[in-house]
Structure formats: structure tokens, C-alpha cells
Amino acid sequence: MKKLARGAALAVLAGTVATACAPGTAKTATSADKQTGTVKVWLYDEANRAPKEQVVAQAVADFKAKHAGVEVEVSYIPTDAGPRAEKMKGAFNDPSSAPDVVEFGNTDLFGYTASGGLADITSDLAGWEEGKDLPQDLKDTAVVDGKTYGLPWWLGVRALYYRTDVFTELGLQAPTSYAELKSAAEKVRAAHGDLLGIAVGGKYTFGALPFVWADGGDLATASGSAYTSAIDSAQSQAGVKAYTDLFTDAICPAQQCADLTGGKTVESFAAGKAGMAILPNSSRSAVEAGAAAGKYAIVPLPGAEAGKIAPAFSGGNDLGVMKSTQHRSLAVDFMKELASKKNQLALFDAMGNLPTLSSARAEVVQKQPWLKPFTDTIEAGTKFVPKDAAWAKIDAQNVVPTMLQKVITGKSDVAGATKEAAAAMNTSFSGK
Amino acid sequence: MPATTVTARADQGDSPVRPAGGAPAGARRRTGPLARIPVPLWLLLPAALVLIPLFGYPLYQLGLLSVLKFGQPQASGGVPTEFVGLSNYTDVLGDEQFWTVLGQTLAFAAFCVLTTLAVGATCAVLLTRVGKWPRLMLMFGALGAWAAPAMTGSTVWMFLLDTNSGLVNEVLGTQGHNWMYDKWSAFAMVAVVVVWHSFPFVMITLYAGIQAIPDSVLEAARLDGAGTVTIFRRIMLPMLRPLLVIVVIQSVIWDFKVFTQIYVMTGGGGIAGQNLVLNVYAYQKAFVAENYSLGAAIGVLMTLILLGVTAIYIRSLRRSGEEL
Numbered sequence: 137m138k139k140l141a142r143g144a145a146l147a148v149l150a151g152t153v154a155t156a157c158a159p160g161t162a163k164t165a166t167s168a169d170k171q172t173g174t175v176k177v178w179l180y181d182e183a184n185r186a187p188k189e190q191v192v193a194q195a196v197a198d199f200k201a202k203h204a205g206v207e208v209e210v211s212y213i214p215t216d217a218g219p220r221a222e223k224m225k226g227a228f229n230d231p232s233s234a235p236d237v238v239e240f241g242n243t244d245l246f247g248y249t250a251s252g253g254l255a256d257i258t259s260d261l262a263g264w265e266e267g268k269d270l271p272q273d274l275k276d277t278a279v280v281d282g283k284t285y286g287l288p289w290w291l292g293v294r295a296l297y298y299r300t301d302v303f304t305e306l307g308l309q310a311p312t313s314y315a316e317l318k319s320a321a322e323k324v325r326a327a328h329g330d331l332l333g334i335a336v337g338g339k340y341t342f343g344a345l346p347f348v349w350a351d352g353g354d355l356a357t358a359s360g361s362a363y364t365s366a367i368d369s370a371q372s373q374a375g376v377k378a379y380t381d382l383f384t385d386a387i388c389p390a391q392q393c394a395d396l397t398g399g400k401t402v403e404s405f406a407a408g409k410a411g412m413a414i415l416p417n418s419s420r421s422a423v424e425a426g427a428a429a430g431k432y433a434i435v436p437l438p439g440a441e442a443g444k445i446a447p448a449f450s451g452g453n454d455l456g457v458m459k460s461t462q463h464r465s466l467a468v469d470f471m472k473e474l475a476s477k478k479n480q481l482a483l484f485d486a487m488g489n490l491p492t493l494s495s496a497r498a499e500v501v502q503k504q505p506w507l508k509p510f511t512d513t514i515e516a517g518t519k520f521v522p523k524d525a526a527w528a529k530i531d532a533q534n535v536v537p538t539m540l541q542k543v544i545t546g547k548s549d550v551a552g553a554t555k556e557a558a559a560a561m562n563t564s565f566s567g568k
Numbered sequence: 569m570p571a572t573t574v575t576a577r578a579d580q581g582d583s584p585v586r587p588a589g590g591a592p593a594g595a596r597r598r599t600g601p602l603a604r605i606p607v608p609l610w611l612l613l614p615a616a617l618v619l620i621p622l623f624g625y626p627l628y629q630l631g632l633l634s635v636l637k638f639g640q641p642q643a644s645g646g647v648p649t650e651f652v653g654l655s656n657y658t659d660v661l662g663d664e665q666f667w668t669v670l671g672q673t674l675a676f677a678a679f680c681v682l683t684t685l686a687v688g689a690t691c692a693v694l695l696t697r698v699g700k701w702p703r704l705m706l707m708f709g710a711l712g713a714w715a716a717p718a719m720t721g722s723t724v725w726m727f728l729l730d731t732n733s734g735l736v737n738e739v740l741g742t743q744g745h746n747w748m749y750d751k752w753s754a755f756a757m758v759a760v761v762v763v764w765h766s767f768p769f770v771m772i773t774l775y776a777g778i779q780a781i782p783d784s785v786l787e788a789a790r791l792d793g794a795g796t797v798t799i800f801r802r803i804m805l806p807m808l809r810p811l812l813v814i815v816v817i818q819s820v821i822w823d824f825k826v827f828t829q830i831y832v833m834t835g836g837g838g839i840a841g842q843n844l845v846l847n848v849y850a851y852q853k854a855f856v857a858e859n860y861s862l863g864a865a866i867g868v869l870m871t872l873i874l875l876g877v878t879a880i881y882i883r884s885l886r887r888s889g890e891e892l
Contacts, residue, residue: 218836218856225855228644251858252645338839391746392731394839532856534841541840545749 167255168462174207175466176235178223180453181212183402184422187486191479199473206466211235216397217341220244221532228253231460236467237474242277242452243521245286247528254285255457260468261287266477269493277520278454286454289475290489291497292416293448293518294342294437295509297423299411301431302328310435313442314350314378317412321387324411333387335410336379337396338544339537342449343414348375349519350439350446355536356522356561363522365561367539368554377550378440380543394544405432416451417510420488434506436513450518452492526564535560627871633864640858656865665841666849666866673824673845676755680823683763685815688770695775714768718828725761726833751842754834758843761829766822770815777811778804813885817878824874827851846870 182188196208213223224244227234228251240248248254261267261275261284270288278286296317298310303320306327311317321333336343348354353372356363366372383390396404405413406426414437415423423432436445455475457467473479480491484500490510491497501507521527530536539557542548548556634656641647660666691710695703713721728735731746748754781804789799805812827847834843837852844852846866854863 222855225640225643225858228640247640250645251640251643389744391749392744394746394749395835529858532858533852534836538840545839547840547842 167460167464169464170462171466172205173463174209175237175463175470177208177210177237177470178213178227178235179210179239180215180220182215182422182487183399183406183419184425184487185212187421188483191482191486192474194482195470195473195476195479199470203466203469208470215399216339217531218534221528224248224253225251227458227460231458234458234460236458236461236463237471238456238458239289239453240286240456242286242288242454243531244528245278245454245456246280246523246525248456249280249285250525253459255459255461255464256283256285257287257457257468257471258284260457264472266472266493267475269477269495271492271494274492286456287471287475288492289453289455290418290480290483291450291452291492291514292418292489293450293510293513294346294414294416295434295448295513296437297405297413297415297432297434299324299331299408299428299431300433302331302411310433311438313438313444314347314440316442317438318382318387321382321412325386328411330409332389332393332404332410334382334412334414335396335401335404336382336388336393336414337398337401338383338390338394338541339396339534340398340401340414341531341536342451343398343401344376344379344536344540345449345519346414346437346446347379348372350444351375351378354519356565358522361524363524363526363565365558365565367536367561368551368558373550373554374440376539376543376554380540380550383544390544394541417507418487418489420506421486434509436509436516445513445516447517447519448513450514450520452490522565524565526561526567529564530561533560533564535564630864630867630871633861634868636861638861638864640860643860652861656862657869659862660865660869665844669844669846669849672755672843673847676759676845677820677823677826680759680762680766680826681816681819683759684766684770684819684823687763688767688815689774691767691771692774692778695771696778710768710771713764716765718765719832721765722761722829722832725757725764729757748834748843749839751838754838754843758826758829758833761833762823762826765829766819770819773811773815774808777808781807813881817881820877820881821874824877825870 179188179192192210196210199208200206214220220240221244224238224240227238228248238254245254261270267287274288274291275284278284278288296311298320302308302324303310306323308320308323309316311320317334323333324331325333345355348367348371351371351374353369353375354366355372357366367376382388383393401410401413402415402419402422403426404410405415406419406423406428408427408431420434423429437448438444439446455471457464457471461467475492477491477493477496480489480493480496481500483489484491484496490507491500501511521531535557539553542553542556543550547553635651635653636642637650637652642649691706695706698706716724729737729747731737732743736747737743737745747757785803785807786799789803794802825847826845830837830843830845830848831851836856837844837848841852847870850863850866850870853866854860
């Protein structure tokens with residue numbers, strides 16, 4: 137008994153000692169406001185970087201003209217969930233090698249905020265003249281506990297790109313329902329063995345989610361601020377089945393498609409290797425630069441029933457300032473420069489990224505008829521991922537891709553794979 | 569025998585520093601409390617100076633992390649860390665995936681070790697039998713593979729194995745075949761690259777060992793009527809044993825800890841995580857799932873497993889009367 141008590145005492149002591157000298161905790165990021173030096177910027181390395189680089193280079197030149205003695209150093213970071221999460225965590229843990237301004241997916245904001253990585257920019261945005269034009273619902277996507285941590289920079293929704301030359305040759309119409317989509321894909325591949333019927337990917341979460349939403353399913357349901365996964369509900373399972381049913385030898389062979397990411401489907405369609413693909417408006421420039429240029433059209437992704445549009449993920453990227461920045465006001469200024477109406481319009485011309493500023497968006501929608509399927513999709517209603525810090529973790533751990541891949545490779549059935557994914561999500565939601 | 573022993577020592581790059589020419593014990597007696605510390609402890613001091621900061625401190629931190637709740641909010645978000653005892657360990661050991669991954673790791677490492685040894689030994693023997701030019705070519709080729717960084721090597725092999733435009737599929741006429749799709753096919757491809765990277769070490773070490781066996785010994789054996797097989801089993805193998813010990817331990821440790829090749833070639837663990845090995849699994853838990861303490865617990869378990877394997881191996885050698 138005595139021994140046991142001594143053991144317990146030792147354990148408690150060890151615990152106290154252990155917590156007293158916790159390892160590797162970054163000093164609570166202390167920011168500074170130097171007026172000279174180098175502003176470091178991290179932007180996403182999109183499928184087509186050259187046009188983006190041009191816009192950014194111009195923005196940097198404009199910024200430097202206004203701020204003498206300031207350098208801007210732009211780096212491009214990977215866009216895939218795993219690698220970009222690693223990069224950002226590195227920046228949070230080591231403020232000395234962190235950038236000042238970052239671009240990030242609007243879904244990442246909640247995780248980054250919980251990690252204490254982003255600076256509160258509420259007051260900076262309040263005083264921004266051009267920003268008055270930013271719609272409130274967009275601003276709200278960057279708010280946690282009443283504080284703003286991100287500046288919505290551009291929007292991206294996905295729609296169905298298809299090859300007009302192939303469709304005309306085979307006498308096919310643009311699909312208006314899931315059944316038509318599937319049969320068109322089969323016909324394309326039957327006639328052209330070197331084309332994928334539709335380029336879909338086992339790692340393409342945002343290509344799969346519209347199918348889940350179209351069948352009335354969802355990733356998770358919220359009660360209060362707590363989320364519970366709903367990916368194993370009957371509706372969600374139907375959606376997962378609809379998506380994974382496209383991975384057959386007659387459409388998109390599992391051997392080739394099981395580990396494709398969204399970016400790879402862009403490359404595949406742009407290279408003229410696929411009859412259809414589910415791509416965002418921001419990928420149009422990549423398609424225009426590839427073999428499929430001039431031989432494609434875009435329609436909203438059809439839903440489960442004829443004539444309905446599958447709800448798209450309302451994607452987009454934000455700009456933010458790191459909490460650890462040493463050039464706070466310069467960083468804010470550069471962020472505003474990148475997000476100015478002029479640069480949002482330039483970015484649209486270069487990449488096809490939809491502007492977030494209302495006036496800029498109205499302008500481009502009027503000028504560019506190819507945007508119609510995307511604006512139609514937005515009007516039909518979009519969906520979002522759970523607004524919870526756990527989502528970044530779920531995304532980085534590839535919970536949804538693993539689920540899809542298990543079904544695609546036949547390692548598990550839809551029911552089993554979705555149950556497993558739901559359990560993994562709930563573990564993250566419960567903060568374990 | 570003496571010749572072999574010398575070679576073996578020369579190859580033990582990792583053995584602790586042995587201070588040479590130390591003053592004989594008792595030559596200089598000191599007074600005061602320091603005098604009570606026996607001389608051998610003093611002699612360990614230089615090694616300790618290097619080992620404690622470089623190995624002891626990180627190991628201590630690893631152990632410490634593994635009994636805390638330490639994720640991204642604790643690392644950078646200012647959330648206080650919390651002592652959770654062994655709950656990280658019970659989480660890991662209670663996770664079905666851990667056991668699957670452990671099994672895969674052991675099988676994969678065993679396969680790689682055996683293949684590396686077989687390929688390395690065969691090439692070493694080959695080196696002693698062929699002429700000057702073939703020997704130089706083989707040496708250069710092997711050294712090239714050895715010198716290639718794991719990252720570069722894996723990436724280049726992935727180009728060769730590419731589903732649609734890789735050279736391998738081009739030559740075999742199997743375009744569209746994804747070598748990384750099937751679990752065992754993917755493991756096999758990674759194993760090829762791991763062996764490719766590590767056989768040169770085995771080859772060169774054993775080649776040096778074989779070269780160091782005095783001709784007179786072999787000649788005497790032959791005169792006594794021993795055949796090639798007998799010479800190999802009774803003469804060469806025992807003389808190479810100290811080298812084989814090093815080579816086996818090194819290979820076990822390397823192959824058990826394989827990371828880069830799996831991570832790069834299977835994109836972080838393969839389709840639906842089918843190709844995870846312990847090191848990549850720990851990385852996924854620690855850095856991807858932001859659960860640093862859980863990753864640390866896996867790291868501690870890995871260290872214990874490796875120490876166990878090495879201890880058993882050395883002990884069995886001691887029993888059979890060989891000195892390491």
C-alpha cells in the first residue's frame with residue numbers, strides 16, 4: 137500500500153515537473169510594426185502560376201512605389217491540404233521564419249485561428265475605404281467570436297466543363313441530371329479510349345461533396361456550436377455512391393483516378409485527356425492554356441434530379457496577416473493592395489478568380505458571359521464545410537479522400553467507409 | 569583472425585570514442601571528493617559531453633511530450649499544456665490501425681533487410697571474382713545509388729513508374745497500369761528503391777571484409793580438402809561475422825525507420841493509407857493531425873522496439889561466444 141502511495145506521489149510530481157517545463161511552445165507571438173525591411177508574403181501555387189505572378193508583380197511594384205525602402209518577398213506554397221497545412225504549422229511554430237501576409241483557403245481560417253496564427257484585423261478592415269464594397273455575408277465567413285481574421289480575396293465555385301468537339305461528334309447534349317452525366321461519360325470513353333469519361337479523383341474532396349449535397353446529405357450537422365458528422369446518413373451515402381460509381385473502367389478507371397487530386401483533374405482536362413471535369417472558375421485560365429482551349433463549354437453541375445443544380449462548395453481564398461508579423465501596418469497595407477478593386481479585376485482577367493468586391497464582381501459578370509454557369513450555381517445555393525477548427529484537421533488528415541478511396545478500391549463498401557469517416561470526424565470535432 | 573578484427577573496428581563508424589593512451593589508473597592520485605569517482609567514469613566524460621546534449625536531451629523531450637496533451641493550440645495558440653499520464657500510449661495501443669501498421673512495418677523491414685543483405689553480399693562476392701573494369705563499373709554504379717539522396721532517388725523512380733508516361737510501362741507495354749494502386753505492388757516498388765539505396769553499404773563493407781581474409785588461411789583450407797561451400801561456411805562466414813553484425817543491425821534500424829521512400833512514393837501513405845509504416849504513421853499523427861504528443865508516444869514505442877530487437881540480437885551473439 138505504502139509503495140502504491142509513493143508511486144502515485146511520484147507520478148503527480150512527475151506531472152508537475154512535466155507541465156512546468158512544457159516543450160517547444162512558441163512564445164506567444166509578439167508582433168511589431170517596423171516601417172522598413174522586407175514584407176514576406178505566401179501565396180498559393182495554383183495550377184497556372186505565371187498569370188498570377190504577373191498580377192502580383194504589378195501589385196508589388198505599386199506597393200513599393202508608395203513605400204520607399206520596403207522590399208516584398210513573395211513565395212508560393214503548395215495548395216494540397218496536407219503539404220500546405222505542414223507549411224502553415226511550421227510558420228506558427230517558428231515565428232522567425234513565418235511570413236507577414238498569407239493567402240489561405242476560406243475553410244482553413246477556423247483551424248488557423250484556433251492555433252493562434254492569425255492577427256485580428258477587424259479594425260484595419262473597418263477603416264478600409266474600398267472594403268466598404270465587401271458584402272456582409274462574405275465578411276462573415278472570416279469572423280470567429282466577433283473578430284475578423286481574414287479578408288476575402290476571391291471566390292471560386294465549381295461547375296462542369298465538357299468538351300464540345302467530342303460531344304458534338306457523338307451527338308451528345310450537355311448533361312442535365314446525374315444519369316445523363318454518367319451515360320455521357322460512358323459514351324465518351326467508349327468512343328475515345330484515350331479519354332477519361334469524366335476526370336474525377338479519389339483525393340478531390342470538393343469534387344465529391346456536390347454529389348453528397350445533391351442527394352440531401354452533408355458532412356456534419358450543427359447543434360449550437362457543436363458539430364456531429366452526418367457523412368454516414370442515408371442521403372450522404374447515396375451521394376458517396378453516386379460519386380464513387382464514376383470510378384469504373386468505362387468512365388474513370390480506378391487505377392488511374394483513385395489518387396487524383398483536384399489539381400490533377402484540372403491538368404487532365406486541360407491536356408485534352410478527359411471528356412468532362414468538375415473545375416472551378418479559377419481553373420479556366422489553365423484550361424485556356426492547354427490542349428482543350430477553345431473546345432469546351434461550361435454548365436452548372438447537374439444534381440440528382442433532372443434540371444436541378446448540385447449545390448457547389450462556396451470556395452474562395454482569404455488574405456490574412458500573421459499574428460507574429462514584425463511589419464504589421466505594412467502587411468495590412470500590402471494585403472489591401474492585393475485585394476484592391478484594380479487587382480481583383482486584374483486577377484480575374486489573368487486567372488478567372490471571381491472578385492469579392494460587389495462592384496468588381498458586377499462588372500466582370502456583365503462583361504464575361506462565360507461566367508454565367510458559375511453565377512447560376514451561386515444563385516442556386518452553395519454549401520460550406522463545418523465552421524469549426526476541427527475541419528482543418530479533418531481535411532489535412534484526408535478523412536474524406538480516405539473514405540472515397542476505400543470505396544473506389546473496393547477495400548470497403550459505402551456503408552463501412554462512411555461510418556469510419558464519421559467516426560474519424562467526430563473524434564476531431566470532440567477535440568480529441 | 570587479427571586482420572579481420574582490425575577491419576571490423578575501422579568500419580565501426582558509430583562506435584563511441586575510445587580515448588587512446590589514457591594514463592594508467594592510479595598513476596596520478598588526486599585528493600578531495602573528486603578522487604572518489606573511479607577513473608573509468610572520467611574516461612566516459614568526453615563521450616558523455618557529446619551524447620547527452622545530442623541524444624539525451626531530445627530523447628528526454630520526446631518522452632516528456634508523450635505524457636502531455638500537446639497539439640497545435642498548445643504549440644502556438646497559448647493554450648496551456650496538460651499532463652495526461654499514459655493516455656497517449658493507451659490511445660496508440662488501443663488503435664487498431666497501429667497494430668496493422670506495426671505488422672506492415674515489421675514485415676516490410678524484414679523483407680528489405682533480407683533482400684539488401686542478399687543483394688549486397690552477392691555483389692560483394694561478385695566484386696572479388698570479376699576483372700578490374702567490371703569491378704570499377706559496379707563500384708561506380710553502387711556508389712551512385714548510395715550517394716543519391718533518398719528524396720531524389722524516390723522521385724526519379726516515381727518518374728520511371730508513372731502510370732501514363734513512365735519508362736517502365738512504356739517498355740513493358742502496360743500503359744495505364746498504376747504500380748502504386750495495389751497495396752503489395754506499392755510496397756514492392758518501395759522495397760526495390762529502399763534496397764537500391766542501401767545495398768551499396770552492405771556490398772562495400774563485406775567486400776572489404778572478404779579482401780581482408782588472408783589468402784594463406786583459404787589456401788590452407790583448400791589443401792586440407794575443403795570445397796567452396798565448406799570454405800564459405802566454415803572459414804569466411806565466421807571471419808566476416810563481426811562485420812555482418814554491424815551490417816545487420818544497421819539495416820534493421822534503417823529499414824524499420826524507413827520514411828522518405830514511403831512518404832514520397834506513396835504520397836504520404838498510399839491510397840487510403842494502405843502503405844503506412846510506423847515512421848510515416850507517427851508523422852501523420854504528429855504533424856498532419858496536429859497531435860504532437862501522440863506522435864511522440866509512437867516515437868517512444870518505436871525506440872523501445874528497436875532497442876529490444878538490437879538487445880536480443882546482441883545477446884544471442886554473446887551467448888554463442890562471439891564478441892561484438
